[in-house]
Amino acid sequence: MSSGAMQSNVGNPQIYNDGDQRYSEADRRAEIERRKSELSEGQKNAHDIHDPKDNRNLEIRAKQEAVQERQAEREERQQTVTNPLEPAQRHGNEPSRGAQIDAELQAEDEEMLRKKGPYNGTSH
DSSP: OOOSSOOOOSSOGGGOOGGGGSOOHHHHHHHHHHHHHHHHHOOTTOOOTTOTTOOOOHHHHHHHHHHHHHHHHHHHHHHSOSSTTHHHHHTTOOOOHHHHHHHHHHHHHHHHHHHHOOOOSOOO
16 A cells, blocks of 8 residues: 555546645635625625524614614605606606696796795794
8 A cells, every 4th residue: 555645545546636626826815805895794684683583682673673764764765756857858758748747846846945045943
């Protein structure tokens, strides 16, 4: 029995090559970068607020739920259309008559608010 690195008696030892199981330097760098980004960002969906096994108390959970609700409302507000003509124009179409009327009404309202001046905190 030989004392070489190959201790298996199966097959021809000359055909074995471990090069296909080694990482190249580029693979090592990519793995290090991936791990760094995971550590800095955290895993997606790693903390579910409604996880019963989570050991956070109810007060902390309630605060986090409130933060998530405010975030969802903020995102929803950002998705609303402020210019009624914009969706049709974005798609290269002529806006509908209703959208044109909405735009006129919105312009009138904005003009009236400009004429009234800024709100100074007093009520009449």
